[in-house]
Amino acid sequence: MTEPEPAYPTALGASTRDRITLLGRDLADDVMGTVGFGELAFWLATQRRPTAGQTRLFEAVLAALADHGFTPTAIAARLTYLSAPDSIQGALAAGLLGGGSRFLGVTEDCGRFLHDVLAAQDGVLPADDAGWDALALATVARRRGDGRFVPGLGHHVHKGGDPRTPRLFAIAAEEGLVGPHLQLFAAIGRVHPQVLGKTLPLNGAGVCGAALADLGLPLELLRGFALLARTAGLIGQLAEELRHPVANRIFLSVDLNNVSVPPDPYEPPALTDEPGGSRG
Structure with missing residues (x-):
């Protein structure tokens, strides 16, 4: 009996002798010169074509993070x-x-953080700013109590406000795309001084994470x-x-200004019989 040929289904790119398809469209006739790169990147990741407003917000995020x-x-x-x-x-x-937790990674960290808070609400989300503020206040207080930072809150340069932040919120509002992630993040920006005792800016990279999550893009990406x-x-x-x-x-x-110093030998942690310690 002949074994069937293995099948590897994909809705992305595929080729025949005289045709290339991408997302079910003819690449040469329907995509090239017709679909912008930002729109295509969104489409490839979700396999749904974004609206003009979604494309605008998505490309604004890309611009905010480019350099x-x-x-x-x-x-x-x-x-x-x-x-x-x-x-x-x-x-x-x-x-x-x-690109990790200190640079670029805050986009994902913030998006995931906000999503986890929202998911814990079991589908019951605030109906007004007062409700969002209450949720944000409880969230920031809980993070403070756990000794953890709020992802996307604060910036090492833009102490008085990240210039990307109001622009991204404005574009999302203009396109009717302010969803629960952006609403919660905005509320965190309003209420966190009550818990922290100081005012920190909402980081533009964090707003990018909230916007991408509201666009329905996979959190893992x-x-x-x-x-x-x-x-x-x-x-x-x-x-x-x-x-x-x-x-x-x-x-x-660096090469011409390095300073020679005595060796600083590494000392391994001492073994201990205390709970949680190592035993030989």
């Missing part, structure tokens, strides 16, 4: 290119690999969208490095 100057991710990309100019993919990968945006920024960083190189100066600044 932030000489961040560690940009420096890593430039230095890798200095070391291996024959490997543009290595330079881009080096920059993308630095939120950091991926931040990396998609930063890829464009890293290409810009490398293009500028070609024209106006600074990576060698960065390297030499």
Whole structure:
């Protein structure tokens, strides 16, 4: 008996001798020159075509996350290119690999955090700002009691307010896309001083996470969208490095200014018989 050929179903790209399809459309005739890249990225991730408003908000998020100057991710990309100019993919990968909890990762962290709070409401969400404020107040107080930060709250540079934040909220409002994640995050911005005793800005990257969650994008991919945006920024960083190189100066600044110090041997933690300790 002949074994059936294995099947690998996909609704994404597929090719025959004379045709390429993507998302069930003819790539050459229906997509190229017709569908913008931001719209296509959203469509590929959700397999549903976004509305014009959804595309506008999604692309605003991508723009907000594209480049932030000489961040560690940009420096890593430039230095890798200095070391291996024959490997543009290595330079881009080096920059993308630095997207974690301190840079870029807050987009996903905030989106997931807000989603978890909302999911715990069992479908019963506040009906007005007073209700959102009460939920936000309880959420911030609980995080404070647990000794944990609220993702997306605070910024190391924009102490008086992240300029991306009001613009993203405005675009979402203009397009009728202020959903529960953005509503909860806005409420956190209003009430957190009551718990923390100080006012912190809502981080633009956090607002991006809330907006992406409200757009119905998979939570597991939120950091991926931040990396998609930063890829464009890293290409810009490398293009500028070609024209106006600074990576060698960065390297030499460290290399020529390092200071030799005595060794600082690592001491392993002491073994203990106390509860939770290790036993030999």
